Amino acid sequence: MKTIAERLKIALDSIEQTAIFANRNASDISLLAVSKTKPVEDIRAAYDVGQRLFGENYVQEGVEKIAELADLTDIEWHYIGPLQSNKTKLVAEHFDWVQTIDREKIAKRLNEQRPAEKGPLNVCIQVNISGEASKSGIEPEAIPELANTISALPNLCLRGLMAIPAPESDPEKQKEVFASLQSLYQDLTNSYPTVDTLSMGMSGDMHQAIDNGSTMVRLGTAIFGARNYS
Numbered sequence: 742m743k744t745i746a747e748r749l750k751i752a753l754d755s756i757e758q759t760a761i762f763a764n765r766n767a768s769d770i771s772l773l774a775v776s777k778t779k780p781v782e783d784i785r786a787a788y789d790v791g792q793r794l795f796g797e798n799y800v801q802e803g804v805e806k807i808a809e810l811a812d813l814t815d816i817e818w819h820y821i822g823p824l825q826s827n828k829t830k831l832v833a834e835h836f837d838w839v840q841t842i843d844r845e846k847i848a849k850r851l852n853e854q855r856p857a858e859k860g861p862l863n864v865c866i867q868v869n870i871s872g873e874a875s876k877s878g879i880e881p882e883a884i885p886e887l888a889n890t891i892s893a894l895p896n897l898c899l900r901g902l903m904a905i906p907a908p909e910s911d912p913e914k915q916k917e918v919f920a921s922l923q924s925l926y927q928d929l930t931n932s933y934p935t936v937d938t939l940s941m942g943m944s945g946d947m948h949q950a951i952d953n954g955s956t957m958v959r960l961g962t963a964i965f966g967a968r969n970y971s
């Protein structure tokens with residue numbers, strides 16, 4: 742079995758190779774290590790070889806890990822799970838990013854609950870790009886209005902879009918989905934100078950995501966191995 746350090750190196754090399762083939766700079770693509778369900782020792786192992794961006798899906802689990810790893814002060818913690826309004830306070834207080842904003846109410850609560858000394862919370866709008874196949878995220882047509890609301894909230898910083906496209910068996914169809922996300926992202930960058938993040942691509946579809954302009958891939962299994970539950 743490979744170690745986390747070995748798997749991380751393989752993932753980074755793969756991002757670099759894919760970027761080269763796509764005529765992109767590998768430095769424009771960041772790697773979010775998705776550590777949900779994995780113990781803090783695994784996070785430390787990745788940290789020790791240079792990984793700094795970590796993603797968590799469950800509020801309680803994430804907050805506990807952040808507390809246990811408080812000595813690693815330069816970790817950037819991303820909340821990437823579904824967010825209910827009764828959990829926004831914990832997320833606003835402990836995380837650096839929230840990638841799953843899908844309604845105004847959640848954005849406003851995060852804005853109110855963000856402690857001033859932490860600086861603005863970085864946020865991405867989650868887009869439901871696969872229609873009925875996915876329950877989370879907003880319809881593409883609703884992006885401009887939500888982006889406009891977020892941009893007026895002083896304790897939030899709009900960074901971009903995030904999506905979890907449904908797996909497509911047809912590669913052409915998959916490419917279309919990623920390309921439409923890229924175009925929505927381009928539109929957003931034209932309106933908001935703070936927008937610099939297109940979070941798409943996971944262990945199974947990273948290459949196509951990078952081909953289509955992803956600036957952040959979110960890898961769990963590829964780095965930490967299979968999860969017993971998710």
Ligand SMILES: *Cc1c(COP(=O)(O)O)cnc(C)c1O
Nearest residue numbers: 775821943944959960961962963
């Ligand atoms: C679990 C998860 C990932 C990582 O998935 P893998 O297939 O293990 O790479 C990425 N993004 C989100 C939103 C997730 O919930």
